[in-house]
Amino acid sequence: MIVAEHLEQTYLSGGRPLTVLHDINLTVEPQGFVAVVGPSGSGKTTLLGLLAGLDRPTRGTVRLDGQDLAALSEDDRAAFRADRVGFVFQTFQLIPTLTALENVLVPLELKRGGAAGEDQRRAHDLLARVGLGERSHHYPTQLSGGEQQRVGVARAFANRPKILFADEPTGSLDAETGHGVIDLLVELNREARTTMILVTHDPALAARARRVVRLSAGAVIADEPSAS
Ligand SMILES: Nc1ncnc2c1ncn2[C@@H]1O[C@H](COP(=O)(O)OP(=O)(O)O)[C@@H](O)[C@H]1O
Numbered sequence: 001m002i003v004a005e006h007l008e009q010t011y012l013s014g015g016r017p018l019t020v021l022h023d024i025n026l027t028v029e030p031q032g033f034v035a036v037v038g039p040s041g042s043g044k045t046t047l048l049g050l051l052a053g054l055d056r057p058t059r060g061t062v063r064l065d066g067q068d069l070a071a072l073s074e075d076d077r078a079a080f081r082a083d084r085v086g087f088v089f090q091t092f093q094l095i096p097t098l099t100a101l102e103n104v105l106v107p108l109e110l111k112r113g114g115a116a117g118e119d120q121r122r123a124h125d126l127l128a129r130v131g132l133g134e135r136s137h138h139y140p141t142q143l144s145g146g147e148q149q150r151v152g153v154a155r156a157f158a159n160r161p162k163i164l165f166a167d168e169p170t171g172s173l174d175a176e177t178g179h180g181v182i183d184l185l186v187e188l189n190r191e192a193r194t195t196m197i198l199v200t201h202d203p204a205l206a207a208r209a210r211r212v213v214r215l216s217a218g219a220v221i222a223d224e225p226s227a228s
């Protein structure tokens with residue numbers, strides 16, 4: 001489902017090149033559930049962005065669901081993501097001028113699949129499942145960080161992605177709400193057969209994954225079945 005080979009990412013930092021990922025090789029089977037862990041600054045967010053096709057690597061290749069991302073134009077990559085990929089951003093990235101419901105509807109509009117009424121029902125249902133059924137008409141500034149994160153989770157599932165990436169999806173949640181989101185992720189991995197890659201510092205969430213990949217200073221230093 002995901003095959004990354006010899007991935008390298010180098011940024012220009014104050015005019016000097018800074019390599020933040022070194023020769024990453026990673027394969028994730030269909031319906032796999034992988035937690036990526038590691039200290040702050042180790043390259044987790046950068047890796048997720050490359051695997052999801054949000055950014056292009058300096059070197060190396062990513063194949064997602066059989067498609068070499070480098071072979072696609074920017075527009076085609078966006079269309080590919082709209083069709084098959086969901087992403088929960090560490091910094092939420094909600095559109096401030098849209099309500100919670102409208103934010104969740106964005107991927108459905110990009111995919112232009114079902115009838116509008118059906119999309120509305122699905123968006124409402126997803127918001128209810130993350131505990132925000134009563135807040136669907138609120139704007140991001142009217143929501144707490146944890147609530148915005150849950151809107152981001154609902155939005156990531158809206159297009160029924162084959163592959164879901166989530167960057168610290170429980171990082172802004174209290175323990176109880178975090179467990180609700182973890183249950184939702186596990187359920188979608190099982191029922192919707194979604195392949196999932198998530199970054200987390202949360203031991204409860206890492207334990208629910210089937211495999212844990214550990215990054216340190218931009219390299220994979222361990223790749224093992226999870227303790228669960
Ligand atoms: N756009 C960028 N330009 C320059 N440096 C960046 C950029 N994005 C990330 N970095 C650097 O890359 C390293 C890895 O960052 P990141 O992937 O966000 O790590 P993590 O998610 O593990 O905390 C950090 O040193 C960060 O400062």
Ligand SMILES: [Mg+2]
Binds near residue numbers: 046090
């Ligand atoms: Mg990060």
